[in-house]
Each structure stands twice: as structure tokens, then as C-alpha cells.
Amino acid sequence: MSIHTPKIEKKVTLTTIAKMKGVEAITMVTAYDALFAQLFDGEVEMILVGDSLNMSFLGKEDTLSATMDQMIYHTQAVCNGAKSALIVLDMPFGSYTSPELAVKNATRCYQETNAQAVKIEGGKERAHIVEVLTQNSIAVLGHIGLMPQFLRSDGGYKIRGKDAEDIASLVEDAIALEKAGVFAIVVEGVKKEAAKAITDAVSIPTIGIGAGNVTDGQVLVWSDMFGFFEAFKPKFVKQYMDGAKQIRQGLENYRNDVKSREFPSEETTY
Ligand code: KIV
Numbered sequence: 001m002s003i004h005t006p007k008i009e010k011k012v013t014l015t016t017i018a019k020m021k022g023v024e025a026i027t028m029v030t031a032y033d034a035l036f037a038q039l040f041d042g043e044v045e046m047i048l049v050g051d052s053l054n055m056s057f058l059g060k061e062d063t064l065s066a067t068m069d070q071m072i073y074h075t076q077a078v079c080n081g082a083k084s085a086l087i088v089l090d091m092p093f094g095s096y097t098s099p100e101l102a103v104k105n106a107t108r109c110y111q112e113t114n115a116q117a118v119k120i121e122g123g124k125e126r127a128h129i130v131e132v133l134t135q136n137s138i139a140v141l142g143h144i145g146l147m148p149q150f151l152r153s154d155g156g157y158k159i160r161g162k163d164a165e166d167i168a169s170l171v172e173d174a175i176a177l178e179k180a181g182v183f184a185i186v187v188e189g190v191k192k193e194a195a196k197a198i199t200d201a202v203s204i205p206t207i208g209i210g211a212g213n214v215t216d217g218q219v220l221v222w223s224d225m226f227g228f229f230e231a232f233k234p235k236f237v238k239q240y241m242d243g244a245k246q247i248r249q250g251l252e253n254y255r256n257d258v259k260s261r262e263f264p265s266e267e268t269t270y
Contacts, residue, residue: 161194
């Protein structure tokens with residue numbers, strides 16, 4: 001059963017998020033511009049400027065060609081729109097392949113945008129990158145499980161945590177990231193049992209996407225949850241609006257009005 005919850009009025013900080021584990025479910029959505037960030041602000045604790053924008057807004061087949069410049073540009077726009085949500089910039093593919101490059105690019109995030117944290121994909125093999133970022137005062141959101149930036153090297157999107165060995169490996173990833181200093185971990189595309197084991201193994205919040213209802217919070221891509229992205233609908237997405245249908249209906253109404261000369265009417269004319 002859905003409950004009525006109050007708007008989030010106060011500025012959300014890393015401390016707010018840390019304190020929510022085991023107390024209250026954390027909400028996060030993606031946003032890529034000021035207009036929608038302003039609409040989402042106050043409704044969710046965190047906004048992710050995800051590299052998913054490469055697919056949903058640039059029309060590419062995967063996230064791999066997103067660039068640091070694009071992520072900075074869109075994060076600046078989101079920061080202009082959202083005032084209370086904690087904003088996270090998703091570090092694009094290739095922008096954190098060495099500790100030096102990661103620090104250089106994440107530093108740009110803090111110097112050129114008002115985002116409070118960056119997100120990087122990877123488990124134990126990337127813990128040394130997280131460590132160097134956190135040692136350089138850059139807050140990091142981890143991302144384990146199904147990692148879209150590994151799409152080509154993994155040969156497709158693969159659901160994780162299907163057996164005890166993989167669950168143990170995911171738990172190791174989460175523990176390594178926590179030790180390296182992440183403030184929370186996105187857990188994507190894993191079996192519910194795996195998400196539960198990960199969530200129980202760490203003292204920081206886990207934010208699920210396609211991980212069942214056992215994580216400390218949830219994140220969804222806004223164009224999926226509002227039905228604007230029609231190329232495909234992943235099983236884990238709940239659609240809260242029929243966005244594409246409503247836009248088409250609105251445009252049909254506009255076309256009919258213009259062609260019939262009902263618009264502009266006297267009311268909308270100087
Ligand atoms: O890029 C993105 O939107 C993401 C979410 C799917 C977590 O990484």
C-alpha cells in the first residue's frame with residue numbers, strides 16, 4: 001500500500017543519506033536538465049545526472065560514448081534547477097581508468113558544478129580508485145551488479161547474483177567499496193537474495209535498481225518511470241505516467257487547433 005509522505009524541504013547532505021539506512025527508504029531519480037530537476041526537487045532525496053542521458057536523450061545505443069564535458073554541462077543545468085536534492089554526477093566510461101585521471105576528472109566535477117558527489121561503476125577492482133578520490137575529499141557513490149559501462153566487455157546486460165559464488169563476490173565488492181570510502185552503493189540488476197546479502201553486509205545505504213525491495217533506497221531513470229523512453233521497458237521499471245502518449249495527444253490537439261485556426265483564439269492574442 002502506498003503512503004503519503006511529506007516533501008523534502010531541507011537541503012539533503014551526505015549525512016542525511018547516511019542516517020537514513022534502516023530508518024527510511026531513500027528515493028533517487030535521474031535528471032539531465034534544469035527544467036526537470038526543478039520539478040523533481042523536493043520530491044526525492046537524491047538526483048543522479050546519469051550517463052543514461054546518452055541513451056534516453058542523445059539517442060545512442062549505450063552509455064559508453066558519454067563524455068566528461070557532456071556530464072559537466074548537464075550537471076550544471078541540474079544544479080541550476082535543484083536546490084534541496086543531493087546531486088550526483090555519473091563519471092562516464094573512460095574517465096576513471098587510473099587514479100590520476102579519476103582525480104583530475106572528479107576535481108572538474110567539484111570545480112565546475114555544484115554536485116556533491118560522483119558515481120563510478122565497479123567493485124573490488126575499482127576500490128583503489130574510490131580510495132584515492134575519497135582521500136582527495138571527493139564523495140563517491142559506488143555502483144555494482146549489472147554495470148552498463150561493462151556492456152560490451154561483458155557481452156550484454158547480465159543479471160547478477162544468480163548463485164552463491166556470485167553473491168559472495170558481490171558482497172566482497174560492496175565491502176571493498178565501503179572500506180574505500182563510498183557513502184552509498186547503487187546495486188543494479190541483481191537477484192533479490194544478492195541485494196539483501198549486500199545490504200546486510202555494509203553499514204552504508206544501498207540504492208537499488210532492478211534489485212527488489214530489500215535495498216535501503218531505489219533509483220529509476222526518469223524517462224523510463226514516466227513512460228517517455230519507448231525503445232524498451234526493463235522488467236524492473238514501474239511506469240508512473242504515460243508520458244509519450246500524453247505528449248502525442250497534446251501535439252495532436254495543438255495540430256488540430258492550428259489547422260482549424262482555433263488557436264490562437266482572441267484570448268491568446270494581443
Ligand atoms: O546512468 C544512470 O542513469 C545510472 C542509473 C541506472 C543508476 O547509472
